[in-house]
Amino acid sequence: MSITPLSLPRPPQRAPEFGRDALIVCENLVRIYQTGSIEVQALQGLDLAVESGEMVAVVGASGSGKSTLLSILAGIDAPTAGRARVDRWNLLAMSRADRVRYRRHTVGFVRQQTAANLVPYLTAREMVDLPMTAARTPARTRRARTAELLDTLGVAGCADRRPAQLSGGEQMRVAIAVGLANEPHVLLADEPTGELDTATSAQVFGALRDVNRRLGVTVVIVTHDPEVSGQVERTVAIRDGRTSSEVLRRTATGADGDTHVIAEEYAVMDRAGRVQVPRDYREALDLTRRVRLALEPDHITIHSDLGGDT
Numbered sequence: 520m521s522i523t524p525l526s527l528p529r530p531p532q533r534a535p536e537f538g539r540d541a542l543i544v545c546e547n548l549v550r551i552y553q554t555g556s557i558e559v560q561a562l563q564g565l566d567l568a569v570e571s572g573e574m575v576a577v578v579g580a581s582g583s584g585k586s587t588l589l590s591i592l593a594g595i596d597a598p599t600a601g602r603a604r605v606d607r608w609n610l611l612a613m614s615r616a617d618r619v620r621y622r623r624h625t626v627g628f629v630r631q632q633t634a635a636n637l638v639p640y641l642t643a644r645e646m647v648d649l650p651m652t653a654a655r656t657p658a659r660t661r662r663a664r665t666a667e668l669l670d671t672l673g674v675a676g677c678a679d680r681r682p683a684q685l686s687g688g689e690q691m692r693v694a695i696a697v698g699l700a701n702e703p704h705v706l707l708a709d710e711p712t713g714e715l716d717t718a719t720s721a722q723v724f725g726a727l728r729d730v731n732r733r734l735g736v737t738v739v740i741v742t743h744d745p746e747v748s749g750q751v752e753r754t755v756a757i758r759d760g761r762t763s764s765e766v767l768r769r770t771a772t773g774a775d776g777d778t779h780v781i782a783e784e785y786a787v788m789d790r791a792g793r794v795q796v797p798r799d800y801r802e803a804l805d806l807t808r809r810v811r812l813a814l815e816p817d818h819i820t821i822h823s824d825l826g827g828d829t
């Protein structure tokens with residue numbers, strides 16, 4: 520008697536874990552602030568993956584959740600739900616001691632208000648030394664690292680000055696050196712050029728780029744400054760507490776031998792498959808509440824429910 524083998528459907532292949540190899544991963548991240556009876560959903564299911572060595576700008580309207588995201592990544596604020604991992608740290612399950620270790624060694628954080636990053640009565644050299652003293656780094660290593668960082672940031676000449684004796688740009692560069700003192704893998708900067716004029720902003724941005732390229736530190740910058748967001752390889756836009764679009768930039772050499780920067784904008788699809796259609800596309804084609812999707816061999820089309828191809 521011959522037995523016909525059963526033809527079973529193939530078991531579904533598991534999708535690879537989102538951001539498995541990334542240095543920073545946020546998945547479905549939620550942060551709800553409760554003030555009295557009022558609840559504000561600052562982050563509403565945000566997905567983000569940043570690879571080691573990247574320099575990424577985060578942009579978005581005021582109130583979209585950028586600072587909340589950065590505070591969570593800095594270990595200052597804790598998420599309400601979702602997943603957030605930086606390096607080996609699960610940001611939703613850190614003890615108080617873990618949090619201190621994480622903030623001391625894994626991330627450096629630079630605040631927008633330049634003065635808030637600095638101690639008024641300490642010199643630049645003393646300020647860079649301070650986090651290393653807290654981490655019990657030997658004096659000889661501290662001295663060498665302080666000199667190296669102030670030099671890398673272009674403020675070696677300011678080592679013996681206090682914040683009031685430094686310009687806004689110098690203060691910010693010293694703040695970046697302080698943030699890097701304990702050799703973190705990640706530097707987070709909240710509007711680092713927000714209070715500076717155009718020329719000084721360019722210097723501070725150049726310093727951040729050096730930190731990324733020369734020291735290999737992964738840099739995440741929240742910014743409103745198009746000069747900054749236009750110069751990084753990846754800009755992530757946040758809208759209403761979720762990542763909505765990304766711009767990727769690459770340099771290409773044309774037939775004439777000239778190099779150009781090519782910027783391509785992508786919509787971000789969340790883990791549930793949701794994509795936000797930009798408002799100008801919706802308005803141009805009169806897309807309303809309901810649309811028809813059609814799967815083509817290598818793309819998907821969206822049709823208005825009024826009929827006709829869109």
Ligand SMILES: Nc1ncnc2c1ncn2[C@@H]1O[C@H](COP(=O)(O)OP(=O)(O)OP(=O)(O)O)[C@@H](O)[C@H]1O
Nearest residue numbers: 552554559561579580581582583584585586587588
């Ligand atoms: N500690 C807090 N308590 C209550 N609500 C807060 C708190 N921090 C932020 N929010 C609210 O969460 C939302 C997101 O704020 P967040 O500061 O992250 O936005 P942002 O994109 O950084 O804005 P901006 O560009 O103006 O700095 C806002 O509605 C804000 O009012």
